[in-house]
Amino acid sequence: MSADGTAAATVARRERLKLAAHIGPGTLWLLVFFVVPAFIVLRTSFYSFVDGQIVPQFTLENYLRVFREPLYAEVFVKSLAYGLIVVAIALPVGYPVAHFIARKARRNREILFLALIIPFWTSIVVRTYAWKILLGNSGLVNYLLQSAGITDEPIRFLFSLPAVLIGLVHVFLPYMILPIYASLEKQEAELEQAAQDLGANRFRTFVRITFPLSLPGVATGCMLVFIMTVSSYLTPDILGGPSQAMISNVIQSEYFETYNWPFGGALSVTFLVFSLVFFAIYSRLIKLDGGAAH
Amino acid sequence: MTASELDVELTHVSKSFGMVRAVDDVSFGVGRGEFFSLLGPSGCGKTTIMRMISGFEAPTSGSLKIRGQDVAAQPPFRRPTNMVFQHLALFPHMTVAQNIAFGLEMERLPKAEIGRRVGSALELVHLAGFDRRRVSQLSGGQRQRVAIARALVKRPAVLLLDEPLGALDLKLREEMQLELKRIQREIGTTFVYVTHDQKEAITMSDRIAVINGGRIEQLDTVSAIYERPRTAFVAGFIGETNLLRGRLVEAGGETATVAVGEARLAVRPEAPLPRDTEVLVSLRPEKIRLGPPLPETANRLDGTVESIVYLGSHTRYRVQVPGVGGLDVDVQNAEPAAPHEAGRPVTLGWQPAAAVVIPQPSGRAE
Numbered sequence: 173m174s175a176d177g178t179a180a181a182t183v184a185r186r187e188r189l190k191l192a193a194h195i196g197p198g199t200l201w202l203l204v205f206f207v208v209p210a211f212i213v214l215r216t217s218f219y220s221f222v223d224g225q226i227v228p229q230f231t232l233e234n235y236l237r238v239f240r241e242p243l244y245a246e247v248f249v250k251s252l253a254y255g256l257i258v259v260a261i262a263l264p265v266g267y268p269v270a271h272f273i274a275r276k277a278r279r280n281r282e283i284l285f286l287a288l289i290i291p292f293w294t295s296i297v298v299r300t301y302a303w304k305i306l307l308g309n310s311g312l313v314n315y316l317l318q319s320a321g322i323t324d325e326p327i328r329f330l331f332s333l334p335a336v337l338i339g340l341v342h343v344f345l346p347y348m349i350l351p352i353y354a355s356l357e358k359q360e361a362e363l364e365q366a367a368q369d370l371g372a373n374r375f376r377t378f379v380r381i382t383f384p385l386s387l388p389g390v391a392t393g394c395m396l397v398f399i400m401t402v403s404s405y406l407t408p409d410i411l412g413g414p415s416q417a418m419i420s421n422v423i424q425s426e427y428f429e430t431y432n433w434p435f436g437g438a439l440s441v442t443f444l445v446f447s448l449v450f451f452a453i454y455s456r457l458i459k460l461d462g463g464a465a466h
Numbered sequence: 467m468t469a470s471e472l473d474v475e476l477t478h479v480s481k482s483f484g485m486v487r488a489v490d491d492v493s494f495g496v497g498r499g500e501f502f503s504l505l506g507p508s509g510c511g512k513t514t515i516m517r518m519i520s521g522f523e524a525p526t527s528g529s530l531k532i533r534g535q536d537v538a539a540q541p542p543f544r545r546p547t548n549m550v551f552q553h554l555a556l557f558p559h560m561t562v563a564q565n566i567a568f569g570l571e572m573e574r575l576p577k578a579e580i581g582r583r584v585g586s587a588l589e590l591v592h593l594a595g596f597d598r599r600r601v602s603q604l605s606g607g608q609r610q611r612v613a614i615a616r617a618l619v620k621r622p623a624v625l626l627l628d629e630p631l632g633a634l635d636l637k638l639r640e641e642m643q644l645e646l647k648r649i650q651r652e653i654g655t656t657f658v659y660v661t662h663d664q665k666e667a668i669t670m671s672d673r674i675a676v677i678n679g680g681r682i683e684q685l686d687t688v689s690a691i692y693e694r695p696r697t698a699f700v701a702g703f704i705g706e707t708n709l710l711r712g713r714l715v716e717a718g719g720e721t722a723t724v725a726v727g728e729a730r731l732a733v734r735p736e737a738p739l740p741r742d743t744e745v746l747v748s749l750r751p752e753k754i755r756l757g758p759p760l761p762e763t764a765n766r767l768d769g770t771v772e773s774i775v776y777l778g779s780h781t782r783y784r785v786q787v788p789g790v791g792g793l794d795v796d797v798q799n800a801e802p803a804a805p806h807e808a809g810r811p812v813t814l815g816w817q818p819a820a821a822v823v824i825p826q827p828s829g830r831a832e
């Protein structure tokens with residue numbers, strides 16, 4: 173009996189060690205590179221900024237300023253709006269691609285899949301600069317338009333809302349396609365056949381079976397693209413310039429141009445809190461939805 | 467059976483996938499209200515036949531009629547057939563009632579009628595009161611019933627079932643076999659049933675087509691398939707049997723004599739066979755009498771008990787007969803103790819009609 177107890181205790185200890193070995197490194201990583209910096213940002217956001225100096229003196233002024241000056245509310249709203257617009261474009265563009273790869277592509281499926289993955293290996297900077305070259309005043313698009321005689325003067329695409337949106341959709345599209353592809357791929361082939369067997373044509377099969385069952389993938393894709401867009405920094409910087417600044421660009425300029433870390437911190441924390449609240453609501457809704465889908 | 471009474475009719479149907487001939491010149495007709503089974507080992511083409519009937523696969527050649535109509539041009543969603551899929555394929559995002567209503571909604575029937583028919587379908591499969599359950603909240607047997615109800619609620623001309631009980635454990639399987647049989651009797655729909663389980667096919671079917679390598683080996687009633695197998699494959703696949711290779715040495719009249727090794731066996735061929743025909747004699751273990759032979763027993767062989775396996779309802783003896791080989795013999799366990807011991811000499815006996823003679827194509831390399 174006691175031997176059993178000891179054995180059980182050993183097993184339990186081994187299980188705990190195994191668990192620690194599994195989650196230990198990840199936890200440490202998060203602690204060092206996320207929790208600690210976040211805590212530092214949080215602390216600095218309550219410091220004062222006097223004559224270009226950070227003074228460790230408690231104040232709520234930074235937060236009051238975030239809400240007082242309309243510029244920041246505007247940037248917040250603008251960033252969220254960009255997020256929604258990019259999702260609204262990426263979903264109808266990405267879904268058919270995912271559907272095509274999952275259902276129609278037979279032989280070239282691997283190639284298509286590779287084409288989807290390769291962008292992940294390429295720096296966003298490079299991919300965004302490519303658009304700069306394409307859309308510039310002497311870029312390919314303008315060259316073609318001029319050669320075709322559609323326009324005499326080059327059209328100014330860069331540093332405009334469309335340029336930023338094109339860049340964002342391009343950069344984040346794979347994050348929409350992949351989760352949708354995954355959820356389509358794992359659907360049993362028999363389900364669509366059963367629908368057809370019961371009298372549904374292709375269109376109704378898609379509407380009643382394929383699409384509803386892919387909703388978890390759609391939700392994940394939308395979520396990823398939204399997060400990445402709202403917090404994107406490089407694309408609006410490179411293709412949009414100051415007039416198209418999003419939250420991250422504003423925060424960046426507070427930290428590295430005016431060196432007002434306390435205010436930059438307050439912006440970051442406010443943004444983070446908003447995001448968390450948003451995710452909480454979203455995942456609640458999705459859970460309801462996911463429940464319906466499973 | 468006249469052609470107009472046939473719900474399904476395949477005429478010289480073949481199907482090739484590239485180099486693979488999955489179905490090879492198959493013809494059969496299924497009568498109205500019949501329980502018809504396709505029985506055969508894995509990969510013999512059963513699913514392919516079902517998929518051609520339901521429209522998911524087009525025959526490479528041959529014609530296919532449902533209720534007298536050629537359906538070659540009809541896509542699956544227009545055919546008057548419904549399928550119970552191997553993995554059921556219940557829609558996971560719908561309730562039981564929504565699953566069953568799906569096919570009726572596709573016909574754009576009025577809501578009230580859909581509700582009524584879903585209700586009676588649920589009653590038919592004994593699932594009344596389960597309508598609002600999610601599919602994930604059902605047991606294996608209950609899911610099975612939903613899949614059957616979902617297909618039957620459409621009132622198909624033919625219900626196709628592709629190994630629908632394959633995933634269930636033995637007990638539930640046997641229960642569902644009887645259930646399916648009851649349902650079929652109640653509604654009188656034509657069932658085409660696929661299985662690789664010969665017991666299942668025997669329990670449920672009116673007629674069985676035994677398929678091997680894409681071809682029909684034998685199409686017959688259940689008892690004919692068991693009692694009068696026409697090929698060695700059928701004899702071995704349906705039930706168990708002793709196959710003795712021999713040569714017809716004496717022909718004429720009702721009975722003939724086959725030489726198997728040193729033994730001479732009296733047999734009764736279905737049709738007269740010429741002398742020197744190479745034959746297989748199929749002799750089921752339960753048709754052999756073990757022990758002191760009755761006076762009128764025509765065939766007697768002396769052997770030695772090699773092994774004994776107790777199987778509950780009966781005991782299986784393996785008996786070595788010099789010059790013939792090993793024979794399996796089943797003895798009903800009417801009394802608790804096994805009456806014979808290993809190593810003891812015994813006598814086997816059977817009547818000529820108990821064995822089936824299967825002529826072998828001459829010159830067949832073995």
Ligand SMILES: Nc1ncnc2c1ncn2[C@@H]1O[C@H](COP(=O)(O)OP(=O)(O)OP(=O)(O)O)[C@@H](O)[C@H]1O
Binds near residue numbers: 487507508511513
């Ligand atoms: N889509 C396909 N492409 C190529 N070959 C196929 C295809 N479908 C079936 N086959 C081949 O055709 C043959 C018959 O397959 P089928 O699925 O009809 O067998 P089955 O009798 O249903 O077997 P099981 O009992 O294992 O389900 C097999 O050799 C299989 O490999």
Ligand SMILES: [Mg+2]
Binds near residue numbers: 512514
């Ligand atoms: Mg099969």
